[in-house]
Amino acid sequence: xxxxxxxxxxxxxxxxxxxxxxxxxxxxxxxxxxxxxxxxxxxxxxxxxxxxxxxxxxxxxxxxxxxxxxxxxxxxxxxxxxxxxxxxxxxxxxxxxxxxxxxxxxxxxxxxxxxxxxxxxxxxxxxxxxxxxxxxxxxxxxxxxxxxxxxxxxxxxxxxxxxxxxxxxxxxxxxxxxxxxxxxxxxxxxxxxxxxxxxxxxxxxxxxxxxxxxxxxxxxxxxxxxxxxxxxxxxxxxxxxxxxxxxxxxxxxxxxxxxxxxxxxxxxxxxxxxxxxxxxxxxxxxxxxxxxxxxxxxxxxxxxxxxxxxxxxxxxxxxxxxxxxxxxxxxxxxxxxxxxxxxxxxxxxxxxxxxxxxxxxxxxxxxxxxxxxxxxxxxxxxxxxxxxxxxxxxxxxxxxxxxxxxxxxxxxxxxxxxxxxxxxxxxxxxxxxxxxxxx
Amino acid sequence: xxxxxxxxxxxxxxxxxxxxxxxxxxxxxxxxxxxxxxxxxxxxxxxxxxxxxxxxxxxxxxxxxxxxxxxxxxxxxxxxxxxxxxxxxxxxxxxxxxxxxxxxxxxxxxxxxxxxxxxxxxxxxxxxxxxxxxxxxxxxxxxxxxxxxxxxxxxxxxxxxxxxxxxxxxxxxxxxxxxxxxxxxxxxxxxxxxxxxxxxxxxxxxxxxxxxxxxxxxxxxxxxxxxxxxxxxxxxxxxxxxxxxxxxxxxxxxxxxxxxxxxxxxxxxxxxxxxxxxxxxxxxxxxxxxxxxxxxxxxxxxxxxxxxxxxxxxxxxxxxxxxxxxxxxxxxxxxxxxxxxxxxxxxxxxxxxx
Numbered sequence: 001x002x003x004x005x006x007x008x009x010x011x012x013x014x015x016x017x018x019x020x021x022x023x024x025x026x027x028x029x030x031x032x033x034x035x036x037x038x039x040x041x042x043x044x045x046x047x048x049x050x051x052x053x054x055x056x057x058x059x060x061x062x063x064x065x066x067x068x069x070x071x072x073x074x075x076x077x078x079x080x081x082x083x084x085x086x087x088x089x090x091x092x093x094x095x096x097x098x099x100x101x102x103x104x105x106x107x108x109x110x111x112x113x114x115x116x117x118x119x120x121x122x123x124x125x126x127x128x129x130x131x132x133x134x135x136x137x138x139x140x141x142x143x144x145x146x147x148x149x150x151x152x153x154x155x156x157x158x159x160x161x162x163x164x165x166x167x168x169x170x171x172x173x174x175x176x177x178x179x180x181x182x183x184x185x186x187x188x189x190x191x192x193x194x195x196x197x198x199x200x201x202x203x204x205x206x207x208x209x210x211x212x213x214x215x216x217x218x219x220x221x222x223x224x225x226x227x228x229x230x231x232x233x234x235x236x237x238x239x240x241x242x243x244x245x246x247x248x249x250x251x252x253x254x255x256x257x258x259x260x261x262x263x264x265x266x267x268x269x270x271x272x273x274x275x276x277x278x279x280x281x282x283x284x285x286x287x288x289x290x291x292x293x294x295x296x297x298x299x300x301x302x303x304x305x306x307x308x309x310x311x312x313x314x315x316x317x318x319x320x321x322x323x324x325x326x327x328x329x330x331x332x333x334x335x336x337x338x339x340x341x342x343x344x345x346x347x348x349x350x351x352x353x354x355x356x357x358x359x360x361x362x363x364x365x366x367x368x369x370x371x372x373x374x375x376x377x378x379x380x381x382x383x384x385x386x387x388x389x390x391x392x393x394x395x396x397x398x399x400x401x402x403x404x405x406x407x408x409x410x411x412x413x414x415x416x417x418x419x420x421x422x423x424x425x426x427x428x429x430x431x432x433x434x435x436x437x438x439x
Numbered sequence: 440x441x442x443x444x445x446x447x448x449x450x451x452x453x454x455x456x457x458x459x460x461x462x463x464x465x466x467x468x469x470x471x472x473x474x475x476x477x478x479x480x481x482x483x484x485x486x487x488x489x490x491x492x493x494x495x496x497x498x499x500x501x502x503x504x505x506x507x508x509x510x511x512x513x514x515x516x517x518x519x520x521x522x523x524x525x526x527x528x529x530x531x532x533x534x535x536x537x538x539x540x541x542x543x544x545x546x547x548x549x550x551x552x553x554x555x556x557x558x559x560x561x562x563x564x565x566x567x568x569x570x571x572x573x574x575x576x577x578x579x580x581x582x583x584x585x586x587x588x589x590x591x592x593x594x595x596x597x598x599x600x601x602x603x604x605x606x607x608x609x610x611x612x613x614x615x616x617x618x619x620x621x622x623x624x625x626x627x628x629x630x631x632x633x634x635x636x637x638x639x640x641x642x643x644x645x646x647x648x649x650x651x652x653x654x655x656x657x658x659x660x661x662x663x664x665x666x667x668x669x670x671x672x673x674x675x676x677x678x679x680x681x682x683x684x685x686x687x688x689x690x691x692x693x694x695x696x697x698x699x700x701x702x703x704x705x706x707x708x709x710x711x712x713x714x715x716x717x718x719x720x721x722x723x724x725x726x727x728x729x730x731x732x733x734x735x736x737x738x739x740x741x742x743x744x745x746x747x748x749x750x751x752x753x754x755x756x757x758x759x760x761x762x763x764x765x766x767x768x769x770x771x772x773x774x775x776x777x778x779x780x781x782x783x784x785x786x787x788x789x790x791x792x793x
Contacts, residue, residue: 039749041748041749041750041753042750042753042754042757050750053749079748079749080749081749081750081752081753083753085697085702086691086694086695086697086698087494087690087691087698090489090490090690090691091489091490091494091734094485094486094489094490095486095490098485098486111599111601111695112601112694112695112697112698115601115603115693115694115695116691116692116693116694118603118692118693119603119692119693120489120692123615135599184588184589185588185600185695185696185697186599186600186601186695187599189598189599189600190598190599192598193598210588210589212584212585212588213697424598428603431535431603431605432603432605432606433605433606
């Protein structure tokens with residue numbers, strides 16, 4: 001009797017064990033990698049934030065649907081709404097950083113949140129990926145070990161804009177007047193140091209017009225522009241400020257051909273409603289994010305045709321902000337892939353290992369072609385000391401119905417930017433008591 | 440049962456003047472403090488510290504400061520974000536410009552600068568009241584937005600206009616981990632809570648309340664409105680300034696002027712109204728409500744397994760939040776603190792209601 005009950009218990013325990021073991025074995029087979037997605041689908045920048053967020057998520061879905069993850073490691077993701085607010089962003093960061101397998105790098109999607117999480121990321125050992133925004137001096141990987149301003153910063157963008165203007169003016173800007181109309185926040189102020197250097201070098205006069213956020217009211221700014229008659233306007237705007245500014249330029253008769261917008265102010269939704277009124281409006285693109293390539297077709301085939309797309313309809317695919325979202329996720333996925341090459345294929349990686357991947361990205365032309373980004377991007381290679389990779393950019397122009405590429409490939413003038421990066425990052429290191437590592 | 444006060448007789452003036460005259464309250468508060476100081480640092484996760492507890496404590500402190508002005512002295516202010524910003528930027532400048540500046544002195548210094556600023560913008564309160572004063576304090580908000588954005592000196596000539604603090608240390612000890620930061624905030628909040636509670640119980644607090652209830656009558660019985668109003672502005676902006684410095688230094692680490700925008704002012708005003716005008720505990724209730732509710736609204740659908748998109752969840756959050764605010768204002772205009780008071784009154788008689 002006693003033995004009988006013992007045997008029964010043992011059997012029950014064994015059965016329970018086998019039940020509990022089975023799922024863990026299954027979990028071990030399907031390794032997962034967690035990707036946090038900080039987004040703003042609400043708030044004053046939502047028009048830009050929605051396609052951007054959709055693009056980020058769509059690419060991860062594509063990798064899961066088409067390739068079954070990265071070398072068999074499935075990507076799991078979770079969105080967190082920041083509404084472009086730093087305090088909310090910090091909460092999202094804290095919520096997601098330790099989730100699942102640990103965050104494989106954050107794209108905070110806001111300069112303010114980037115500032116707020118930079119110090120925390122240093123302690124938590126999580127990579128911060130800021131494609132085309134963030135702290136321009138964080139290119140210097142010796143000081144900013146965990147920040148990755150991939151593909152370009154506001155300094156490189158400003159430099160390329162001036163280069164394009166130089167070309168239009170036959171290489172001479174002496175005596176010219178260039179205005180910077182900017183969102184009065186750290187985001188808008190980022191290009192100023194570089195532009196001041198450039199003004200000293202090329203001999204043009206830089207006039208600055210801050211616009212109080214959110215920038216719906218710009219009447220007085222454009223009246224001043226009308227009085228001062230600058231030859232060109234660099235437009236550092238975001239969200240609702242962009243269409244408002246273009247309409248004011250139209251109303252005050254400033255030629256849109258002489259406006260150069262930063263990439264976040266050069267999305268389809270910024271100009272679509274104005275249509276012909278925005279004809280001639282120039283914007284810079286990170287690499288060539290206006291292009292369409294194989295990745296868009298794949299996305300349609302593997303995700304949207306199956307009704308799994310994130311955006312409300314497939315027409316959003318190929319919109320510039322959406323493509324940029326995909327580029328961000330692609331870089332993230334490639335960082336995971338690169339790290340898997342080192343730390344073991346098909347394995348779940350720690351945030352620290354993914355950061356190694358970010359630091360050792362090597363996207364060759366062949367690789368980009370295979371990924372379906374051959375038309376969109378040029379080769380990128382990062383290193384321990386250079387966290388930006390390569391800063392290619394092109395200028396596009398709105399013809400009233402669509403964007404056309406009007407320039408060749410540009411790269412920023414390293415002779416001008418490198419010393420500035422060094423100077424500013426050294427200042428940061430001194431302020432923060434960071435000892436730069438040697439690379 | 441829980442609140443039966445049988446046999447608790449006060450035999451001295453001292454006993455009668457205690458902050459918590461009822462034994463059960465004293466025990467509860469002591470337990471709470473022990474819990475907060477000893478147990479929580481061991482139990483709470485990093486997430487709880489950084490995303491819930493630290494913002495809750497700092498916002499409670501700010502709400503406490505605002506409550507002194509709005510709840511106790513009746514001077515409506517929409518410039519709380521500005522006073523926080525002044526506190527944060529002043530503390531930052533003290534730290535950057537003076538080598539070896541101790542953290543506590545920088546924080547207090549930030550509060551003192553906010554005091555000067557607050558008194559300056561409190562001067563109109565001598566002539567105007569109510570809604571008009573609210574609009575005048577809005578000027579403080581707009582001025583600070585402009586000032587912190589456009590005067591490079593304020594941000595130590597930072598090219599982007601955002602500032603970032605150095606590592607924090609207290610008496611030679613580094614304040615690095617979330618638990619240490621939490622303890623720092625908690626200590627400051629406890630000290631300020633005690634000071635504020637005693638201020639509002641004392642002569643000056645009575646003057647404020649007299650001004651709030653009817654300033655002409657107060658003047659007739661010998662209270663000087665100038666002194667009472669300006670001292671309320673001074674104390675309030677000092678507390679709010681210290682809270683602002685903590686928000687920048689401890690919670691964000693680095694910030695841009697948008698961190699102290701007018702949204703922050705509104706948020707704090709909601710806290711005070713929902714928590715309870717004219718009560719110190721109301722500040723804590725209000726802050727808890729405003730900090731926790733959005734998180735809860737975010738988490739609950741998640742736990743229930745409802746596949747809500749991020750945008751829908753966020754819109755829903757705003758709607759429910761708005762509805763709850765309206766509901767609370769109708770059901771209990773004196774806020775959560777009053778609800779708590781009512782609950783306590785009932786507990787005194789429980790289980791035998793009248």
